[in-house]
Amino acid sequence: MTQDTNKEDEQWLNALAGRTASDAAPKVIQQAESLRRVLKTRNEHLVPKADDMLYQKLQFRLRREGLDSSRQGWRNPKLWGIAATILLCIGIVFQMDRFNFNGEDKDILMGGGSETVMIVADPEARLAELKAGLGLTGEVPKVSWKINCEIQVTIKDTKRVQDYLNTQRIEPKVEDGNAIFALAPTSPHGTCFWNAMMKKFGE
């Protein structure tokens, strides 16, 4: 009996869904089909259609809520990757600048502390003045350009050289009979590396 009822329920529900079983009792099918027709007609009038216009309204609403694709780019892992790379590059540039281009911290960071570094507004102009002065001592300075914007001057350590450098208030580091000092700009710029390379090739 229960099995029959279950089967009848199943047949009735199938007929309601538009799937009619051939072995079902006519009365069961008739009722379910009638109910199906009634519900279909009823719903055609009541249920709105999920059409393109409604979809456009939904898109507009999502945009208004800040949930559209243009504002959701932050969810994209690729964009996160690009942003992280840019931040990393900026960080590296800042760190390089801090470690290599800051004249004030140089002695500590380089661990030496013995080389004299003069911070000047225009190292090239100052170098020209010093070269002219040192030329009068009878010695020829050796000049080298570094990628951190420093200009290193090496000259034979004689009394006349020391006297001249004293007049310029420069106390050079003396090593292997040479007086060594460097000139660094007050504000390093990105072209130092290329300048140094050009000078090196020029040498």
Add this chain to the structure above:
Amino acid sequence: MTEDDIIRLIRTGGRAMDAGVKALYQSAAQPMLRFFVYKGVSGDDAKDVLQETFVKIVRNVDSFSAEGSAQAWIWQIARNCLIDHQRKQGSLTDHETAVNDEQWESLEETTPDQNAATCGRSRSVDECVSDGFEKFNRVEPERAMVLMLQMDGSSIEEIGNQIGRTMVATKEYLSQCRKKIQPFISHCTDLLES
């Protein structure tokens, strides 16, 4: 495309999110509109509740746990949005407790005769069934809705997700729905025999 794929697309963001929303609209918007209307919401309000549901799905997509069913999660949000709407409208009632078992017995005894009295032989079977269904819908809107979902061809799983029941419980519920509607419409087909 499954609901899991759709959720994944929406989570990705950007153009993929657009594609996910479109796919979700194509697969779920019409069933949701039907569901809201079957639950007594007007057509215009059903559109509003649909928008609210989509906004919440997109906004909360990260809170979906991959361990659960995406379809069940989506329908849970739809049900919650419907409840919020009904609360705002002040129309939230507990349909399942509206009629208790004793009241049902009483209904089963009295309703057929009353319905038979209103259904004359001159009226068609469909008109009689229609009247009976409207009466049934007033006392048992949840069951009426489930019968409408069944009529639409929704699967047991889909119906279960929409009413928040397991598949086994949904099957049993559907059988009960058939029994419960009989007092309202069985006399209509009896008219044909007589």
